[in-house]
Amino acid sequence: MIPAVSSIPAAGSNALAGISLPGFFLYILLALSAESMIFSGAGGFSRAMRAARKPGLLHWNTLFVTFFCVCAVCISQILNPWVESFPRPMVARSVIFLCVDALLYLGVAVLMRKAAPSVWKRAGNALSSGALNTLVLSMPFLQQILKMDFLSSLGYALGTGIAFWLASLLLHSALQICSHKDVPRAYRGLPAALLYAGILCLAFCGFSGGRFF
């Protein structure tokens, strides 16, 4: 995913500087296609697989991933300049944002348990996997790497949430098809689903214009 970034003008950089609203929509599209963290970046795949295995919680998973991605973008907008002042910003960024993410998870969990116990009972299991995953933690990194402005980052976070939902849906149907009795027993289930994901990922790599051969 990252190599293609250099070839695409970042909304915060020269080409789209000052045009934030198109940047917002552009980054939604990018998160769903060439710069998709899930499809071409392979991030958050195990969470998507987990969501695909529990179709009843799929919408909740998507909602939580999107919510925490947006929160991560908002927090990183505030904290990223401070994190840059650390001697090893790459390490500091992971540590600080994961701690903040964990606190946010606790806050949302407490709120849900107090305010909406029935929702917590139904969707509580999806909260931790929606909050603590590669997709959410990648937001502060990608905001820095892609040099996105705030609105573009929000667009990217929303696009990532939609991409997560799409990936979970695709993997759900893939797991069902790959578990069919006609599939060789060694490949039945997860192995065939991984091969399917590989081919899907290859197709998305085409969007980013990567050379393969």
Added chain:
Amino acid sequence: MEKRSMLNEKIRSRFASGSKEEKKKKRRELRAIFSNGVLFKNPMLVGALGIYPMLTACHTLRAALELSVILAAMSIPAGLILCFTGNLVPLWARPALAAGVAAVLYIPASALMEWIFPGAIQSLGMVAGMMVVNSMVLSRSAQYAPDHIPSAVLADTVGCSLGGTLVMCLAAFIREWLIYGDLKLGRISSAYSGEGIAHPFFGFLILGFLAALVQYINRRRAERRSGRKVTRL
């Protein structure tokens, strides 16, 4: 909840008794836990857990070893810490505790990696940073560790780390051989760099075939145990 605590009691009492026969049984069970982590229930190959670094950064043997150092340096202490402290917090708060512990452990783990492989954090970039949310580390420490005794947790985390290392090294071995035509431990490659088989899709393909191999081995083991004849087609 009651069922869960009964299960914990059962597991703990099984390991607590001290006769010779039971010690032997305990060793056997620990070996089984360890080998499950390494191969038979390898989290990467059976549950697709923590596969992100393997898919994106394991193009060279060096990168795989760098990530393996972080994985081991985080998952073993995280498992042991959660084993002792996990039961002090409610079930719903454990993921946050596991994340906090992983975040703190990442500081020495990344320093250790940088000490063994200078320049590793720079070359791995974002992928090294994402190791703090590695689902293998988080799920094992939040879900498995609090309900088991320390020796079982140690066997599990060491087994899982070794299993993860094996998968990452095997994938890196195949990729490096195909990309460069040889293997060099000093070769540095950046995550998300390179073309063709350095892309994550090839990682998925390798992982799919390895998962199929483990599934085949597990099926043969199950058939051998049940004493059924295997029909060769």
